[in-house]
Amino acid sequence: MARKKKKNGGGGGSPAWMVTYSDMVTLLLTFFVLLLSMADINQIKFTKAIGSLRGALGVLDSKEYEDVLPLDLMAQQNNLNESLQRVYQNIKNRIDNLEVNENIKLVKDRGAVVLRLNDSLLFDSGETALKPRAAPLLREVAQLVRPLHLDMRVEGHTDNVPVSRPGISNWDISIERAVSVVKFLTSRDLLPPSRLSAAGYGDQRPLVRNDSPENRAKNRRVDFYLEQDEHYREQLPYLIDSREQYPF
Template structure:
């Protein structure tokens, strides 16, 4: 009987490293071919390809390849700090400021034109002492004293006052600005079933004026009514003349910059 030959240990294949090396070279070649051939890529897809190649090459968690946020152009990989943006020298830095000043000047001229028309109307009708206009920080203020609009202690607008407000509405309707109607009284108390205090009297008066302005063509979206009672005097309440100035209706044609505080 023939003896079985003992198994000889297999010789270690010294050329196995060549397979790994060739795989590495092949992957690198594919990687750079992809980079070269892509002139415009989807950043998310390219990131996925880069991570897959990193894993295949390293066999472990790869370092993240940074992709430029703008994949169009000669460089797809962010290799340095991003280029600084060149300032647009075509637009002057103070262009917006100048535009704002221009708009403000145009609006002021518009309010001054309205003021001139109302002043002429008041002078032509002999009411320049009871219908007074002024331009303030918040806009054009048209102050109409109580005697021109109401009987004492009443919120009912007189027939003559309706004609005056109709003429005022015609002038104010030409501008798109918001109009606040503010009612004011003196500090003499009033206690009637209809008006328990000056608050109610001032509010109802301003509301009645708003209704007249709306009826005469001013959109209600431009109007608001407020009553301040005796708490916003413009003169002393110690004299009859001072109290007469405090009993008034103010129409404020607001500058557009203050319209942001008005509810839309």
């Protein structure tokens, strides 16, 4: 009786699906390397993130992550803090000397010096046109800012109560108010347009929770953010960049 011949098993080697999978992984790796090569990495934030990751993995004490910062970047960070403090003190002294309206609050926020006004000082409820009595107040703001070598971003903020007018949102109110302020300052030649920008955030950046009439009143405001000029921002990339703050 004749024996049946055994079928050829096809030899050794990786399964066919493994070759396709390897190609896919290689392509993904190449893609992400390409993205990384084109990315604009914030060196200080990236270094701090690496330090925090090392701390989480037990390679480095998480409290010592600042030690991994290059000395030149640490020096820049210290210079920024000192510069911010000098700007803050300079404006505070001018407010005291000029006896500026007590409703103009001076605060530090997100690494910048901010002049903060409640919206009721400039606008009627739900309106975007400036009150007539807002003019002297904005002139005082311009008088404070004009001698400083700083750009100013005007930010509009609202509470979370929906606007009663159809087709109008809190986003619209906030940005239109900021633009109204910028138009006033430029049309009266109080500040050059090159130093000004406008942004609106609606109810997305409250100071406090919108859980009472008093708190909602605090959140309805116009902030005047004073920032270093563009050349200084290029040297210190972790400064606030108004181009990254726009909501749309």
